[in-house]
Amino acid sequence: MDKPDQIPPLSIDEISILFFNRQNPVYIDVYDQQTYRYFIYPIINRTVFFGCLIITLLRPLSHLERITIEQGSSTLALELAKQHTLTEVYYQKTHEYFTELLEYRESELILTKGKELGLNMNSIMFVTLFKISSYQDLQVLEAIIHRLVSIIKQQMARTEKIVYGFHNKVTLLISLSSSDSDHISSITKLLDSIIKEWNRKDGPPLNAGIGNSYYGVENIRKSYDEAGKALSYLTEQNRPGMIRYGEIGLNRFFLNQKSEEIERFLNEIFSPLWSHKAKKNELEKTLLVYTDSNRSAIQAAEKLHIHINTLYQRLKKIEEALNLSFNNTEDMLKIELACHLKRTFNA
Structure with missing residues (x-):
C-alpha cells in the first residue's frame, strides 16, 4: 500500500x-x-x-490488537458519554436563561449574561425553532439534537447567537448588527440550506419556524411566539422544511382552529358539487381553477382546456348548487376562503 x-x-x-x-x-x-x-x-x-x-x-x-481496540472504544465511549452529560447541563442552563429572556424584566444580570453568551443585547433579534417530528428512542434523539446543534454552530460560526437543544427541539436566537433586509435574507437562506441538506440526507424529518425580527430584548417573546406558530403550521401540513411567520399570510388566523372544524366548513361548500358517480367532479376543479385565476374566465378556460361557454355553463351550475352568487361580495368572500383553505390546509 x-x-x-x-x-x-x-x-x-x-x-x-x-x-x-x-x-x-x-x-x-x-x-x-x-x-x-x-x-x-x-x-x-x-x-x-x-x-x-x-x-x-x-x-x-491480531487477537491482542482486537482487544486493544475494544478497550480503547469502551474508554472513548465513557468519555463521550461524560461530554454528552455536560452538554445536557449546558442546554438546561441555557434554556433557563432563554426562559428569563422571554419573561423579560429589566435586569443588568440578564444583559450581562447575554453578552457572555455572545449576544448583542441592543440589536435586532429573531427566533428560529427547529423540531424533530419523528423519533423512537430518547437517547438516540438526544444524539440527533446534539448533532443538529453542532451543524448550526458550524454553519453559523460568525453569527451572534445562542443555540441549544431541549427534548425534540432546537432553539436559535440570533442578534443582528443591522436590520438590513439583505443581511436577514442571507441568514434565512443559510438556515433553509441547513434544513434542506438535513432532510436530503435521510435524517429524521426536520421542520423550522422563523419569527419576525424585532429590536430589543423585550420583543424576543413576540418573535418566539411567531416562530412557534410557524412551526405549528408546518406540523399541521405534515411536511418537512422551513417557513417564516410572515409567509403564512391569511392562514395565521386558522392556526388555532381545529382541523375537524375546517374540514366541516369545506364539506359544506364543496359537497354540493360532488356528483353521485364520482367524488370531487369537474365542478369542484372548475371552482378552484376559477378562483386561482383571479376570476378571469379566459385564463380559467385555458387552464381547464375547455371552451369559455362551457366554463360559463359550469359556473352557473356551481352558483345553483351552492345557492350563491359570484356577483355577491359576501358570497364570493366565502367561496374564496373555502378555496384558499382547500389549497393550503389539504383538509
Missing part, C-alpha cells in the same frame, strides 16, 4: 448509515486506483452511536 495513512473516503453520513442498525465492527474495502482495506469499530453507549475508530489495515489484526 502506498498511502496506508490516508483518510478513507467515508463521510459522517455514510458512517452513520453503515451503523444505523448495526453495533458490530465491519471490514470495508475501498478502491482508489488500488484497494484499501479498513477495520471500522463503532463507539456506542447503549443505543447511542457516538462515532467510530477507523484502522487502515496492512495485515490481518
Whole structure:
C-alpha cells in the first residue's frame, strides 16, 4: 500500500448509515486506483452511536490488537458519554436563561449574561425553532439534537447567537448588527440550506419556524411566539422544511382552529358539487381553477382546456348548487376562503 495513512473516503453520513442498525465492527474495502482495506469499530453507549475508530489495515489484526481496540472504544465511549452529560447541563442552563429572556424584566444580570453568551443585547433579534417530528428512542434523539446543534454552530460560526437543544427541539436566537433586509435574507437562506441538506440526507424529518425580527430584548417573546406558530403550521401540513411567520399570510388566523372544524366548513361548500358517480367532479376543479385565476374566465378556460361557454355553463351550475352568487361580495368572500383553505390546509 502506498498511502496506508490516508483518510478513507467515508463521510459522517455514510458512517452513520453503515451503523444505523448495526453495533458490530465491519471490514470495508475501498478502491482508489488500488484497494484499501479498513477495520471500522463503532463507539456506542447503549443505543447511542457516538462515532467510530477507523484502522487502515496492512495485515490481518491480531487477537491482542482486537482487544486493544475494544478497550480503547469502551474508554472513548465513557468519555463521550461524560461530554454528552455536560452538554445536557449546558442546554438546561441555557434554556433557563432563554426562559428569563422571554419573561423579560429589566435586569443588568440578564444583559450581562447575554453578552457572555455572545449576544448583542441592543440589536435586532429573531427566533428560529427547529423540531424533530419523528423519533423512537430518547437517547438516540438526544444524539440527533446534539448533532443538529453542532451543524448550526458550524454553519453559523460568525453569527451572534445562542443555540441549544431541549427534548425534540432546537432553539436559535440570533442578534443582528443591522436590520438590513439583505443581511436577514442571507441568514434565512443559510438556515433553509441547513434544513434542506438535513432532510436530503435521510435524517429524521426536520421542520423550522422563523419569527419576525424585532429590536430589543423585550420583543424576543413576540418573535418566539411567531416562530412557534410557524412551526405549528408546518406540523399541521405534515411536511418537512422551513417557513417564516410572515409567509403564512391569511392562514395565521386558522392556526388555532381545529382541523375537524375546517374540514366541516369545506364539506359544506364543496359537497354540493360532488356528483353521485364520482367524488370531487369537474365542478369542484372548475371552482378552484376559477378562483386561482383571479376570476378571469379566459385564463380559467385555458387552464381547464375547455371552451369559455362551457366554463360559463359550469359556473352557473356551481352558483345553483351552492345557492350563491359570484356577483355577491359576501358570497364570493366565502367561496374564496373555502378555496384558499382547500389549497393550503389539504383538509
